[in-house]
Amino acid sequence: MAAALVTERLTRRFGGVLALNDVTLEVAAGERHAVIGPNGAGKTTLFNIISGEVLPSSGRVLLDDRPVTGLAPHKIAAAGVARTFQRNNLLFNLSALENVRLAVQAHTAATRRWLTPTARLRDLREAALALLARVGLEARAALAARALSYGEQRQLELAIALAGRPRVVLLDEPTSGMSPAETAAMTALLSRLGRDQTLVIIEHDMDVVFAVADRITVLHLGQVLARGIPEEVRRHPRVREVYLGAPPPVRP
Ligand SMILES: Nc1ncnc2c1ncn2[C@@H]1O[C@H](COP(=O)(O)OP(=O)(O)O)[C@@H](O)[C@H]1O
Ligand SMILES: [Mg+2]
Structure with a gap:
């Protein structure tokens, strides 16, 4: 390998x-x-x-x-190379979904920017939901990050780290x-x-x-x-x- x-x-x-x-x-x-x-x-x-x-x-x-x-x-x-830190760096007032969506958006390649704004939002949302599912947080998507347990916050950080593939x-x-x-x-x-x-x-x-x-x-x-x-x-x-x-x- x-x-x-x-x-x-x-x-x-x-x-x-x-x-x-x-x-x-x-x-x-x-x-x-x-x-x-x-x-x-x-x-x-x-x-x-x-x-x-x-x-x-x-x-x-x-x-x-x-x-x-x-x-x-x-x-x-x-x-x-992505990295997670021991210290949380989440946006605590935003939902779990929003936290991941912003991370996906930050990594969106120029090749996808031709999409219409509505299609792009849907695209970002779907990508964010898929990442939340990967870390087992799909049921917590709508909750504010601060409302998650400590363990869930660490899972959310992992989803954010994975957002840039x-x-x-x-x-x-x-x-x-x-x-x-x-x-x-x-x-x-x-x-x-x-x-x-x-x-x-x-x-x-x-x-x-x-x-x-x-x-x-x-x-x-x-x-x-x-x-x-x-x-x-x-x-x-x-x-x-x-x-x-x-x-x-x-x-x-
Ligand atoms: N920025 C720094 N300035 C001075 N010493 C440092 C710095 N970062 C790490 N060290 C020293 O380097 C050694 C290794 O530290 P570190 O890499 O944090 O170890 P670990 O993560 O395995 O606990 C320690 O002696 C630490 O004090
Ligand atoms: Mg250390």
């Missing part, structure tokens, strides 16, 4: 802190890739570099083999602050999202990681400590030691 996203030997220093140290990552098209590691491991810095908010000290990022390092965040977004979606702790029921709903949603989008997920909840991820990269002190399919990572002695909280298996 072709790589949708590659980071090549990314290094980033903040003063004396080496936040990322020589991080190479390859994510195949359609893959669900989890990035895990203790606080301060460099996970958010990795996302900030991929989305263009932070420049690497060295190394580069490729999207479908095209280098994007140094492009402004909006150019990288236009090249197919991104190639790659970066999810920074999609279940943080959620109740167990909300976490289960988000996990199910991510699992059934379909393979049109490549997902890279920073997540602390190992149940979510093991349910969703095809492959996992473990960061520790800015470096790749381990990578592989979930079973390999789960059994990795150093990962158990520094992250999963269990002592390494006793040697016979």
Whole structure:
């Protein structure tokens, strides 16, 4: 499978802190890739570099083999990278449908602008409803975003991120602050999202990681400590030691 996203030997220093140290990552098209590691491991810095908010000290990022390092965040977004944040950035007084409709409108290609205003509105509305259905919020379309539960607001953010049909979606702790029921709903949603989008997920909840991820990269002190399919990572002695909280298996 072709790589949708590659980071090549990314290094980033903040003063004396080496936040990322020589991080190479390859994510195949359609893959669900989890990035895990203790606080301060460099996970958010990795996302900030991929989305263009932070420049690497060295190394580069490729999207479908095209280098994007140094492009402004909006150019990288236009090249197919969407991101959800831990902080909600919804328009709370507008309905769920309106929130998604505005996002779809912002991404509407010039090729569709020939439609009459009425047809365009219908078109946008249908696209927005389809996105709400994808994240399981079709029944909540008419509610103001502020009337949604916290978990539903996070689902709505995902619908907004999907509005531009991104190639790659970066999810920074999609279940943080959620109740167990909300976490289960988000996990199910991510699992059934379909393979049109490549997902890279920073997540602390190992149940979510093991349910969703095809492959996992473990960061520790800015470096790749381990990578592989979930079973390999789960059994990795150093990962158990520094992250999963269990002592390494006793040697016979
Ligand atoms: N803008 C910044 N300025 C200075 N130090 C930073 C900045 N961003 C991150 N760091 C440092 O880089 C390291 C990695 O941080 P971060 O990428 O946020 O880790 P994680 O998301 O894995 O918790 C930490 O030591 C953090 O303090
Ligand atoms: Mg972080």
